[in-house]
Amino acid sequence: MLVSARSFAEYRAMFALTERDLEQRILDCPAGAASFVAEAGLLGIDAVAVDRQYAEHREELGVLVERETAFKRELLVKETAGYVWSWYTDADDMIRRWTANARAFGADIAARPERYVAGSLPGLPFADDSFDLALCSHLLFSYGNRLGGEFQRAGLLELARVARREVRVFPLVVYDTGARYEGLGALRADLAELGVPSRVERVAYEFQPGADEMLVLSTAGYRAPARTAPGAAGAARATDPVRWRHREAGA
Numbered sequence: 001m002l003v004s005a006r007s008f009a010e011y012r013a014m015f016a017l018t019e020r021d022l023e024q025r026i027l028d029c030p031a032g033a034a035s036f037v038a039e040a041g042l043l044g045i046d047a048v049a050v051d052r053q054y055a056e057h058r059e060e061l062g063v064l065v066e067r068e069t070a071f072k073r074e075l076l077v078k079e080t081a082g083y084v085w086s087w088y089t090d091a092d093d094m095i096r097r098w099t100a101n102a103r104a105f106g107a108d109i110a111a112r113p114e115r116y117v118a119g120s121l122p123g124l125p126f127a128d129d130s131f132d133l134a135l136c137s138h139l140l141f142s143y144g145n146r147l148g149g150e151f152q153r154a155g156l157l158e159l160a161r162v163a164r165r166e167v168r169v170f171p172l173v174v175y176d177t178g179a180r181y182e183g184l185g186a187l188r189a190d191l192a193e194l195g196v197p198s199r200v201e202r203v204a205y206e207f208q209p210g211a212d213e214m215l216v217l218s219t220a221g222y223r224a225p226a227r228t229a230p231g232a233a234g235a236a237r238a239t240d241p242v243r244w245r246h247r248e249a250g251a
């Protein structure tokens with residue numbers, strides 16, 4: 001899994017965020033080296049980032065992402081060949097922008113470390129209803145074929161526990177196959193039975209072809225079962241597949 005570094009503008013588009021949405025307390029999970037929280041902070045928006053990488057890598061995560069993205073340039077060029085080049089002009093433009101975003105992330109995590117919390121789905125270190133809105137970009141369905149349905153169900157319920165109004169997830173397409181995650185219907189039915197109805201909405205953002213929809217969970221009616229200890233909802237079972245290949249290659 002590549003740790004990525006998307007921008008505030010991309011988050012606005014991917015999650016169809018309105019001015020009203022941005023007045024809420026927002027969780028970015030997983031945030032990676034995205035600059036959403038950094039840029040939100042400059043605008044006076046109350047946002048917090050969480051990622052499992054922050055346990056091991058904090059200030060240096062931006063630099064690692066910058067190096068890794070450059071190291072994987074050829075792979076990125078190949079993988080994104082048939083993508084929709086309306087957001088970025090080409091792969092080099094994407095790498096340039098991710099680099100700038102990763103630097104903004106690095107500066108903000110150093111300046112406002114309390115805004116960046118180490119945590120792993122499906123067991124986040126926050127009390128129930130800590131946020132109004134949780135945003136989940138490029139994890140649950142993007143890597144849906146590797147994570148498995150039980151992880152997604154538990155992850156979404158955990159986000160529903162900590163976000164008292166909504167959880168938004170983008171995209172609904174599996175990264176490797178380019179197809180919409182096939183278990184989505186069953187997962188939504190299951191969540192609805194547990195008091196978390198959802199809808200699928202088209203958004204004005206498309207990079208991977210067909211990835212222009214988000215899932216919106218309405219969480220206001222959800223009451224999570226009592227937990228024994230923070231984070232006890234279960235540590236993520238899948239091991240984090242991030243490998244810093246530029247380091248392994250001695251680059």
Ligand SMILES: C[S@@+](CC[C@H](N)C(=O)[O-])C[C@H]1O[C@@H](n2cnc3c(N)ncnc32)[C@H](O)[C@@H]1O
Nearest residue numbers: 003004005006030031032034052120121137236
């Ligand atoms: C592709 S990046 C997306 C980053 C950011 N949302 C963006 O769009 O640029 C996926 C991130 O998920 C994080 N991650 C993977 N498994 C996780 C888990 N179980 N809990 C929290 N974060 C996780 C990785 O560390 C990585 O930073």
